[in-house]
Amino acid sequence: MGYFPRGEIFQGQINYYILILKAIEDELDEPLTERVHWIAGTSCGGFVAILLGSGLNIEESLRLVLSRRHQAFCGNTMMFPKNDSKGIENLLKQAFGQLTTMAEIKQQKVLVTAAKIKSAPPQLVLFRSYAPRITPREYEKYGFMNPEKILIWKAARATSAAPIFFESFHGLADGAIFCNNPCLTMMTDFFRIQKLERHKNLKNEDKIGCIITIGSGVEPLVQLGGIDINLSSPFALGKDFMNVFGRGKNLITLFMYQCTSSHAVSVAQAREWAHSLGVPYFRFSPRLSRAYDLDSTSAEGIFDFWFETEARHRYYSI
Structure with a gap:
């Protein structure tokens, strides 16, 4: 099973992901992380992916993002970027530790995206907690980074470096610039690793059980x-x-x-690919009554977003 959250850095959206996950977990009547083995995310979806992969349960993740939202979106003395990057960097170091690496995420295979922006067009960068079963010397040859050398807080910082809101991080910015819906990216990674390991005469019979993908909501069309x-x-x-x-x-x-x-074409492509493989595909992305500020920390906006999410969930649960 794979879970693929997408998103821009938006406080309400992070909580929205967690609400959807909680609803799914309630239906399963067991921790979702016991069923999900691959998790991919972009921007705040990447942050949620790392939280779950690091061992936090859904309630703990919700508590963290609610209590620390003002630390991340701390404002700035300059007009742009809107927030001082030190705030979110300190938050990430406190949440994940300064020396914890992606390789220490053991229970799930976690992938987060970033974009290398020092050249045009931008290049996709993938931070993984996993690697194919090849020697570390072969990682670069096949386009992989060593998970033992990727600090979690830096991966989270890179994927959340949304232009205007935060400074870029060592030439990397929000993965949404290149890959705002990571579902296709992780499906490609899954089959690429399988092909590579089989080429090395390593047994790999892994199959995708189902795909759960969560969008950040569908806003009304703007004329x-x-x-x-x-x-x-x-x-x-x-x-x-x-x-x-x-x-x-x-x-x-x-x-x-x-x-x-994060919807429209990319969702249709992922759905058809999954269905062609006989893999169930579930997409959750409620229609919103209005647009929300991406970096809003106001309780009013957060609860409005929650209410629309909960109302839609209850409507379709009847």
Whole structure:
């Protein structure tokens, strides 16, 4: 079974993931981590993946993110980034330890994504708690990092380095820039490792039992005007400034929504791939009545988000 949370860094969304997980756990009547063996996440989904992989249960994870939200989103004396990165870095070090490595996550195979942004296009970086059964000398040859050399807090910091909200981390930024829905990424990793180990004449008969994937909610569609910027000459900018500004803003909004979207095409692709393998695929991503600020820590916004999640869950449980 695999669990794949997606997400931008948003306090309400982290709690939303945990609420959905709690509902699934209640249906199973046993700890979810006893059934889930592979966990992948991006941004705050990556944070949740590491929490569960590190041994925290669902209630402990919820308590942590609620009690420490102001430490992570501590604001900044500058306009951008909106938050001082020292806040979230101190939180991650306290939660996971300064020297704990990804290799110490034993019960589940955990994967979190990041994006290398010092070149264009950005490159996908995967922090794994696992590796194929090859020698450490072969890791680089096949594109793997040694889990024993990856500090957990640094992996969590890299995947949560959302532009505007936090500084990049050693040339790495939020995995959502490249991979906002990690389901396809982990499915690819699963079969790639299987193929590699079989090539090495190692027995690997692992199969995917089912896939659980959790989105960050589907916001209402935002109607945009045109995005075409037509200028006959630089001098026309002053005359038509408001029109150019509005269309430029629409273009930025379009790219922002595309960058932070985790549904639509990627979900359909993962679902069809899973079904072609005979693997059950479960997607949870409630429709939201409005958009929420990504870095909001207000209790009102968090509980509004919770209420919509709980209402949808109860509606479909009837």
